[in-house]
Amino acid sequence: MVDRADRRVRRSLRSLPPQTSITECVEIVNIVVVMDGPETVDPTFDTSFGLMLAAQERGHAIWHCTASDLEWVDGRPQTRARRAFADEHPTEPLRLGDVEDVDLTAIDAVLIRTDPPFDVAYLHMTLLLDHLAGHTLVVNAPRGLRDANEKLYAHRFGDLVPPTIVTADAARIVAFARTHVSAVAKPIEGHGGRGVMALRADDSNLPSIIDTLTSRGSTPVLVQRYLDVAATGDKRILLLDGEPLGAIQRFPTNDDFRANICVGGRVAACDLDDADRRIVDRLRPALRADGLYFVGIDVIDGHLSEVNVTSPTGIRQLGALTGSRPDIEVIRWLETAAAALP
DSSP states (O other): OBOGGGTTOBOOOOOOOGGGOOOSOOBOOEEEEEOSOGGGOOTTTOHHHHHHHHHHHTTOEEEEEOGGGEEEETTEEEEEEEEEEEOSSSSOSEEEEEEEEEEGGGOSEEEEOOOSOOOHHHHHHHHHHGGGTTTSEEESOHHHHHHOOTTTGGGGSTTTSOSEEEEOOHHHHHHHHHHHSEEEEEETTOOTTTTOEEEETTOTTHHHHHHHHTTTTTSOEEEEEOOOHHHHOEEEEEEETTEEEEEEEEEOOTTOSOOOGGGTOEEEEEOOOHHHHHHHHHHHHHHHHTTOOEEEEEEETTEEEEEEOSSOOOHHHHHHHHSOOHHHHHHHHHHHHHHTOO
């Protein structure tokens, strides 16, 4: 059982891998990662796995639990968690130990990495973890996660986003598609490109597509002017405490207009340009104020498309393409931020 007496046990780390370049004594940090089951882990692409691997390199203790493992016991949030051991090579990349009772107020950091959708179970998870404020660093902050819908948060910055409507009205969607010739419709709670549809004014299937997406006019969807991802790419910029860790460019395949990595999008390294930096500078104060510390923003042709806050991906690809260690940067930041709490 992990309790408050275990918090921040110190030891000297004398034999870490050379790429971490650590010569100082580092305080052991207990990190609980709330995520989906280990069977979902792809060690090549999975950002949650990459962060766990980096934390392990730094000598920290990692724990795994799912949202359903969270509990309220003895007046504080706890969880039924397992020690996690990450390994890039075997058939079991994430090996878990026995179930233990873990007092989350004794943990240094909790990473919320459960995939969307943001449903009732996700809401309940954030409400439980809210009680860790002042005790344990939670990334991202539960209140920020509740307030920052990944499709709608970007529209706090109206001059940065492409023309957009959110509606369940078929006539309004058809008129928007005609005005812009082509558009993209997205489920508000979707992720990974699921349910994203191209809308063309001359497509005879347009009424049927709208009928399906809106559940016959009962469910609003987000509709944006189509931006040519095939020509410019969809840029994923990873931000840590409002500062860029780096960026990758995603391009669609020839048989799919979506550029998402999980649907086969091609990935290349890229730099931030002036338009990207302007977007980052505009978002930084709001992200920090909302406790959205680790974020992936999507930028297409100088326009902000989405702000991914629940379980942003791309850190493994960024490291592989650039030879950098953004995963270690995140863990170093966690060490500092966790140590600043009382």
